[in-house]
Amino acid sequence: MQGVRRLRRSELPVATVELARFLIGKTLVHERSRRTLSGRIVETEAYVVGDAAAHSFRGLTASNRSLFLEYGHAYVYFTYGNHFMLNISSEREGVGAGILFRALEPLEGIKTMKRHRGTDRVLDLTRGPGRLAAALGITKKLDGLDLCADGPLWLGTAVRETGSIGMSVRIGITREAHRELRFYERGNLFVSGPKKLSP
DNA sequence: TATGCGATATTCT
DNA sequence: GAATATCGCATAG
Numbered sequence: 465m466q467g468v469r470r471l472r473r474s475e476l477p478v479a480t481v482e483l484a485r486f487l488i489g490k491t492l493v494h495e496r497s498r499r500t501l502s503g504r505i506v507e508t509e510a511y512v513v514g515d516a517a518a519h520s521f522r523g524l525t526a527s528n529r530s531l532f533l534e535y536g537h538a539y540v541y542f543t544y545g546n547h548f549m550l551n552i553s554s555e556r557e558g559v560g561a562g563i564l565f566r567a568l569e570p571l572e573g574i575k576t577m578k579r580h581r582g583t584d585r586v587l588d589l590t591r592g593p594g595r596l597a598a599a600l601g602i603t604k605k606l607d608g609l610d611l612c613a614d615g616p617l618w619l620g621t622a623v624r625e626t627g628s629i630g631m632s633v634r635i636g637i638t639r640e641a642h643r644e645l646r647f648y649e650r651g652n653l654f655v656s657g658p659k660k661l662s663p
Numbered sequence: 664t665a666t667g668c669g670a671t672a673t674t675c676t
Numbered sequence: 677g678a679a680t681a682t683c684g685c686a687t688a689g
Contacts, residue, residue, distance in 0.1 A: 522675085545671020637680090
């Protein structure tokens with residue numbers, strides 16, 4: 465994508481909440497063998513240290529170990545029987561925390577995304593974490609990948625100026641539901657969830 | 664537009 | 677065995 469370059473780890477905030485906010489407006493790129501799929505990040509959720517809603521809350525296990533990698537690594541998991549979710553680890557190595565990518569605005573590879581999602585509605589391609597992962601072809605194979613290395617999945621600079629950033633409670637959780645750890649770009653049509661959460 | 668519910672598999676209890 | 681960081685279809689207003 466023109467004008468987008470890879471972000472180095474040294475350019476990313478280490479702290480979970482700062483990283484979640486920083487990511488809004490940046491580009492997420494998945495380079496596959498034939499096509500490059502990319503989008504603008506418009507919605508994220510932070511899962512911080514000591515957060516009962518975080519998968520890392522009960523300590524390191526075989527399935528959540530990627531959350532304990534140094535900030536900038538992918539954590540991919542599967543839930544509700546048929547959805548993958550993409551997260552990025554935050555904090556230093558050994559600390560379990562991360563950020564869920566909740567929604568993108570599609571940029572490149574829209575035709576391929578439509579095929580992956582089985583719909584022609586552009587608004588439904590990447591609005592929501594499960595949809596986003598399906599559209600970009602994210603699977604468990606990418607779990608543990610370093611997004612700041614020279615790999616197929618990486619973070620890029622913003623393609624245009626980022627709008628004002630809103631904040632709200634997180635979506636779809638029961639524990640620690642009151643904490644305002646969800647970030648989104650105001651007014652962007654690709655933000656997921658009920659409208660009252662994204663004024 | 665808003666709300667309700669079933670599908671489905673991995674993980675931890 | 678229960679719960680789940682969801683989605684898509686159904687129904688009602």
